[in-house]
Amino acid sequence: MPIWTLHGNGRTVAPGQVVGPDERLSWPATIAVGVQHVIAMFGATFLVPVLTGFPVSTTLLFSGIGTLLFLVITKNKLPSYLGSSFAFIAPVTAATATAGMGSALAGIVAVGLLLVVVGVIVQIAGLGWIDRLMPPVVSGSIVALIGFNLAPVAWSNFREAPLTGTVTLSAVILFSVLFRGFLGRISIFLGVIVGYAFAAMVGELDFSSVADASWVGLPEFHVADLTSPGTWGVIAMFLPVVLVLIAENVGHVRGVATMTGAAVNAQTGRALIADGVATTLAGGFGGSGTTTYGENIGVMAATRVYSTAAYWVAGVTAVLLSLSPKVGAVFNTIPMGVLGGVTTALYGLIGIIGIKIWVDNRVDFSRPVNQYTGAVALVIAIAGFTMQWGDFQLGAIVIGAASALLIYHLGNLIARWRRTGADDGGPLPVIGPLGGDPT
Structure with a gap:
């Protein structure tokens, strides 16, 4: 077990100071902060398996184990909770419907392994190549198209119980506007509670499984099913998620570094490796893919406690919660109307x-x-484009992500060639559809 230095008197944090990753408050205070991290991540982490049909308890288990692995791999220098990534919802939903849960889990495993490879490269070569490959x-x-691609799923849930969906959505919006700090950051969780209570009042709940x-x-x-003929087509559908996980992990490390010191940035490669390992393990045995959590960044910013000790507490707490099937059964009682209301907000926010x-x-x-990079990718995602060759199918997410990458890089390549002149010595004619400099 790592050893942390006691910060100050162990009870309070002086103005202008933070509790660093290698420090801790007293153990009662540390446990309280750790439990607060569990509450912060809970709303989003349980929502992903509920929406995708994965076992909630299994996701909680691998979320907790993943967090503990993350702390070990980053040498206890980077505070982070690994919760369920929303980026997996769209490909998991599509893959489960067409090829089954086993193939969807294979897609999660593939993402995790690729993220490990990316982390190793970053650890050796730095982040510059990612910035060049994936500019803003x-x-x-890519992030936007994953959210907007899920719009039909939100409507499908919402129309099952429009009144309950409206109450839930209204509660999410009101909590996010009325509250600041921690309560504002868990507005989705609070909205689910309100919607759940309303659904209970109107008789939409079934507690028999509980x-x-x-x-x-x-x-x-x-x-995970790695042998079925359709699995490789499913895996292709998942690969763009890697780009989202890279962006989330890099952003998380930079956010922590801003508050605790630039030395944390050296852990970026290890953070990607750790998330990749956690995602691979979760996908291999029935859990949702993981990512670093903005909700927990918010808790750290509010408390100014960046101690990794609190995350050891959070990880262990999540594992203990996962060992109660009754907890998972309660979450599985959430009705479609509540899910419709919360996902209308959630998918739009992505x-x-x-x-x-x-x-x-x-x-x-x-x-x-730039216009075409964004425009084409978003229309492909919202419309749900697909391409199929026999059993091999590409969904809207992979087509949209590939389009964004190809349009941007080929467009800039052509623009550079135009500036230097074509083979005949003359420039290529380019017309901008919305005006402005075509390059």
Whole structure:
């Protein structure tokens, strides 16, 4: 077990100071902060398996184990909780419907292994190649298209119980607007609670499975299917998720470094490796793919406690919760109307996060290459484009992500060639559809 230095008197954090990763408060205070991290991650982490049909308890188990592995692999220098990644919802939903849960889990395993490879490369060569491969206009497009691709799923859930969906959605929005700090960051979780209570009032809940579930027991495990003929087509559908996980992990490390010191940035490669290992393990046995959590960054910012000790507490707590089948059964009683309301907000927010990447990085949309990079990718995702060759199918996410990468890089390659002149010595004619400099 790692040894942490006691911060100050162990009870309070002085103004302008933070509790660093190698420090801790007193153990009662550390346990309290760790449990708070579990509460912060809970709403989002349980929602992913509920939406995809994966066992909730299994996801919680691998979320906790993944967090502990993350701390070990990053040498206890990077505070982070690994919860369920929303980026997996769309490919898992599509893969489960067409090829079954085993193939969907194989896709998660493939993402995890590829993320490990990327982490090793980053650890050796640095982050520059990622910035060149996936500049803000491309990364923003990929994140946005994953969210917007899920819009039909949200509507499918919402229309099952429109009134309950409306109450849930309204509660999510009101909590996010009315509350600041920690409560504002868990507005989705609070909205689910309100929607659940309303569903209970109008008789939409079925507790029979809860009564039958035992208090203590192992989660339900499923094994990834790596041999079925359709699995390789499924794996292709998952690969763009790697780009999202890279962006999330890099952003997490930089966020922690801002508050605790630039030395944390040296853990970026290890963070990617750790998330890849956790995702691979989860996918191999029936859990959802993982990622670092913004909700927990919010808790650290609010408490100014960046101690990894709190995350050891959080990881162990999640594992203990996963060993109660009754907990999982309660979450499986959430009705479709509640899911419809919360996913209407949630999937839209994923799309907005992508657009925020554009805004924060001041992407120049007077350039046609940037216009088409975003425009084509989003239309492909929203419309649900597919391409199929026999048993091999590419879904909207992989087509949209590939389009964003190809349009951006080929467009810029052509623009550079035009600036230097074509073979005949003359420039290539380029017309910008919305005006402005075509390059």
